[in-house]
Amino acid sequence: MGCSCLLGLCQYETTKLVRIQSVRLGSLKWALNGTILAFICVMLMWNRRYQQLELVVSSVTAKVKGVSEVSLPGQGGFIWDTVDLSPSSQDKNSFFVVTNLMVTQSQRQGRCAEVPFRGRECRSNKDCERGLWETQSHGIQTGSCVKFDVLKKTCEVSAWCPVEAKGRPPRPALLATAENFTVLIKNNIRFPAFNYIRRNILPWMNEAYLRSCDRKRDPLCPIFRLGDMVREAGENFQELAVEGGVIGLQIKWDCDLDRFTHRCLPVYSFRRLDERESNRTLYPGLNYRFARYHEVNGVEERTLYKAFGIRFDVMVFGQAGRFSFIQLVLYIGSTLSYYALTTLFLDWLIDTRCYSSEAGQKYSETKVEALQDTPKCVLCVSFVDEEALRLLKRPKKRSLQESKPLSVQLRKEDLGHMSAVVSLLQSDTSEPEILPLIDAVEPCAPPPAWCNCSCCSAAPVHTEALCCRASRGPCLASTAAFEQIVLKRSVLEARLLYADPLSSPIHRSARELRHCAYDQYMAWRISAPPPHTHPIIPRCCVLAIRERFPNANGRYSGFRPIRAKEGRDHGNNDQ
Numbered sequence: 001m002g003c004s005c006l007l008g009l010c011q012y013e014t015t016k017l018v019r020i021q022s023v024r025l026g027s028l029k030w031a032l033n034g035t036i037l038a039f040i041c042v043m044l045m046w047n048r049r050y051q052q053l054e055l056v057v058s059s060v061t062a063k064v065k066g067v068s069e070v071s072l073p074g075q076g077g078f079i080w081d082t083v084d085l086s087p088s089s090q091d092k093n094s095f096f097v098v099t100n101l102m103v104t105q106s107q108r109q110g111r112c113a114e115v116p117f118r119g120r121e122c123r124s125n126k127d128c129e130r131g132l133w134e135t136q137s138h139g140i141q142t143g144s145c146v147k148f149d150v151l152k153k154t155c156e157v158s159a160w161c162p163v164e165a166k167g168r169p170p171r172p173a174l175l176a177t178a179e180n181f182t183v184l185i186k187n188n189i190r191f192p193a194f195n196y197i198r199r200n201i202l203p204w205m206n207e208a209y210l211r212s213c214d215r216k217r218d219p220l221c222p223i224f225r226l227g228d229m230v231r232e233a234g235e236n237f238q239e240l241a242v243e244g245g246v247i248g249l250q251i252k253w254d255c256d257l258d259r260f261t262h263r264c265l266p267v268y269s270f271r272r273l274d275e276r277e278s279n280r281t282l283y284p285g286l287n288y289r290f291a292r293y294h295e296v297n298g299v300e301e302r303t304l305y306k307a308f309g310i311r312f313d314v315m316v317f318g319q320a321g322r323f324s325f326i327q328l329v330l331y332i333g334s335t336l337s338y339y340a341l342t343t344l345f346l347d348w349l350i351d352t353r354c355y356s357s358e359a360g361q362k363y364s365e366t367k368v369e370a371l372q373d374t375p376k377c378v379l380c381v382s383f384v385d386e387e388a389l390r391l392l393k394r395p396k397k398r399s400l401q402e403s404k405p406l407s408v409q410l411r412k413e414d415l416g417h418m419s420a421v422v423s424l425l426q427s428d429t430s431e432p433e434i435l436p437l438i439d440a441v442e443p444c445a446p447p448p449a450w451c452n453c454s455c456c457s458a459a460p461v462h463t464e465a466l467c468c469r470a471s472r473g474p475c476l477a478s479t480a481a482f483e484q485i486v487l488k489r490s491v492l493e494a495r496l497l498y499a500d501p502l503s504s505p506i507h508r509s510a511r512e513l514r515h516c517a518y519d520q521y522m523a524w525r526i527s528a529p530p531p532h533t534h535p536i537i538p539r540c541c542v543l544a545i546r547e548r549f550p551n552a553n554g555r556y557s558g559f560r561p562i563r564a565k566e567g568r569d570h571g572n573n574d575q
Contacts, residue, residue, distance in 0.1 A: 018367045025346060032342040040335045048256065050328040051321030054193040056253050058316040062095040066181030066226075070174050072103055085178055087290070093314045097181060097226060099241035100173035100308035104164045107291075107302050112161035113148040114138060121152055128155035138163040160302065169285075169308050173241035179227035183312070184210070186222070187251055187266065191320040194257055200266045220265060224249075229312065233270035243285025244308040246273040253318030264320065273313060286311055378406065379463070380533040382525045383470040387411060389526065391533060399465030400536065401450035412528050453477075455540040463559045468538035477544035485524050486541070487548050492516045514549035521545070 044050060064086040071077045085098045114120055114137060122128055122145040130143030139159025148154045157163070187200040200222050205213075213221035215228065230237040233247050248271050255264035274286070286309060291302040350363050377394040390405040447454050452467045453475035459465040468476040476482055485491065492513050493505045522535055529535045536559070537545075546556065 016367070018363060020363065025350075028349075029342055029346060032345065033339060036338050036341065040338065044331060048321045049331040050323060051256075051258070052193070052324035052327050053319050053321045054191045056189050056316060056318045056320070057192060058187060058189040058251075058253075060093045060188075060251075060314045060316060061186045062312070062314065063184045063186075064095055064097060064181055065183070066178060068175050068177040068181075070101070072101070072174070080175065082181075085175065085181070093316075094311055095183065096309050096311045097178050098307045098309040099175045099178050099244060100169045101175065102164075102167065102169055102306040102308075104162070104304040104306075106296075107160040107162065107304055108299060109159075110161045111142060111156055111158055112163060113146045114141075114154045114157045114159075115163050115166060116148055116152050116154050117166060120154055121148075122155050123153065160304070164304055164306070169242055169287075169306075171242050172238060173308070176238055176241050178241070179225075179230075179237045181226045182223055183226065183229075184223050185249070185251075185314060187314070187316060189253055189316065189318075191255070191257075194320060194322055196255075196257060196264075196320060198253075198255075198264055200251065202265075215268075219268070224268075226310070226312075229270050230310070233272050235272055235276075240310060242308065244287055244310055245285060246311050246313060247271075248273045249312055249314045251314065251316045251318075253316070253320070255318065255320035257320050257322040378533045380526060380529040380535045381405075381466060382411060382535075384468050384476045384525070385473060386470050389529070391530065395462040395465075397462070399448075399450040399459070399462055401452075401466050409530060411526065451540075453540055455543070457539065457543060459539055460558060463536065464539055464542070466536055466538050468540050475540050476538070477540045482541070482544070486517050486521050486545065489513065492520065495520065510549040510551065514545055514551075517545045517549060 064082050066085065067079060067081045068085060069077055069079055080098075086095060087098075117136060120137075125143060125145050128141050128143050128145050130141060132141045133139075137157060139157030142156045142158055144156040145153050146156045185200065188197070189199070190197050200220075201210075202220065205222075210223060213223060215221045215224060227237045229249065230240055230247060235245070235247070250269045250271065252267045252269070253264065254267070256262060257264065275284070287306055289304060289306050291304050293300060293302045295301065379392045379394055379400065381390045381392060381400070383390070387410070388408045389411050391407045391409065392400065392403045392405050395403045445457065447456050448458050448465070450456075450465055450467060452469040452472050455475040455477060456467050493508060496503060496508065496512060496516055497505060518537060521537055521541060522529075526535050
């Protein structure tokens with residue numbers, strides 16, 4: 001057992017190929033392979049799949065510059081510079097520019113009527129709860145219901161009074177001149193795997209260049225005009241400045257760090273990040289509040305500003321690549337499977353008969369071997385008194401003679417074999433065979449119950465318990481036809497000589513003649529058995545053959561389930 005396992009390991013299996021000599025198929029194959037190779041090469045160079053890739057790590061700072069004059073209601077004109085218009089942002093990769101204002105002046109700590117909003121009106125003090133604070137309120141309720149104007153009464157609150165009034169921001173925006181502000185973007189990047197550092201202010205960019213550069217002429221200029229940024233994002237600055245919004249500045253680094261193709265430059269693009277249509281959002285735009293405090297007659301007052309503006313988010317992404325032999329090998333290995341598409345296409349072309357119906361049929365028969373799953377042992381039986389073949393399941397508890405057939409099929413006559421046998425018998429002028437002397441045999445035991453010819457003996461297994469007849473009658477083994485076709489030595493030697501012309505008929509063994517007699521019976525009575533079946537020879541016929549060509553030790557192996565091949569193999573093999 002161990003040796004067989006070791007021998008099984010020392011084997012090599014390969015795929016069977018079918019070679020078709022065809023100019024059309026050969027030309028189509030090389031055309032498809034050439035197309036696939038061109039596609040692989042283009043993708044290799046276009047996507048730089050031969051390189052090891054590393055994602056960018058970056059940091060961003062921004063410096064906004066600009067001055068604007070704005071006239072506020074009740075306050076006159078004011079100069080607003082960068083400190084006022086671009087307060088510091090908590091996000092390190094963004095900056096904010098104020099473009100519009102709503103001002104509430106002269107607020108003091110005290111008590112005043114709350115602004116009526118979403119059902120906050122009251123009729124009496126019972127409608128107001130002392131100490132209550134709500135999400136939309138400007139202060140803490142005192143418990144009193146006071147007049148807000150001639151028609152409305154609201155709950156009194158302790159807050160900065162007067163409270164901020166609800167309303168829409170002014171249009172046009174008060175600080176629309178921020179469109180001309182400029183911002184300097186400083187972006188430092190690093191690719192850790194390659195230990196490569198770069199910044200968007202390139203080494204050759206000096207102070208004189210930065211003072212005069214313009215992105216309309218030089219796309220690498222790191223100084224941006226706010227109005228141009230909004231315009232490149234597909235928006236109108238004057239409209240966006242009223243309620244504010246969010247603009248994204250995208251910096252893409254696509255770097256090639258190979259020596260001969262070195263390139264690592266930033267590419268800038270812009271897009272709007274928040275909702276474009278203000279009337280579709282609950283809280284449109286972008287705003288925040290801040291206050292400026294001062295004293296009037298010893299009392300602290302403040303001016304509350306609700307500032308609308310544009311936030312610019314700087315987003316940096318990209319990757320760098322450097323040649324890697326390992327990546328090149330992996331890419332080549334992964335793309336070799338693409339050539340299987342050629343085989344699949346040509347096989348489909350041939351199988352669908354688009355090429356040639358005759359060639360397709362021959363190709364399928366040569367390449368594809370159809371096998372059926374036959375887990376059950378199906379036996380094939382032929383009775384001399386029936387024309388059809390019976391297919392039976394291998395019995396376990398009863399004799400094969402008594403088993404019910406799974407199906408019945410017509411027997412196919414092998415006319416060529418029969419013609420050869422008849423011709424051989426007619427031309428046989430040899431003297432009658434002199435049979436060897438056989439010792440006296442004891443009287444046979446009574447035949448078993450399943451025997452219909454009275455010549456069968458008890459079978460060692462249920463599979464061999466088969467008679468030559470389906471009903472009562474004379475035995476096939478006792479007929480002259482059986483003697484001439486199956487047992488005649490000259491016929492068997494002629495068949496063996498036909499199979500092996502160089503063999504010597506003088507040294508024929510009893511085993512060769514016995515197995516030839518089995519084959520001769522199979523060709524005579526069963527001809528070509530159905531595929532995946534095991535033909536069975538009746539017990540009486542087996543005994544007659546063994547009696548004529550006995551084994552020296554008198555032992556026989558009996559039935560073995562061997563699949564039939566062209567009507568030659570059978571299930572009664574013995575030693």
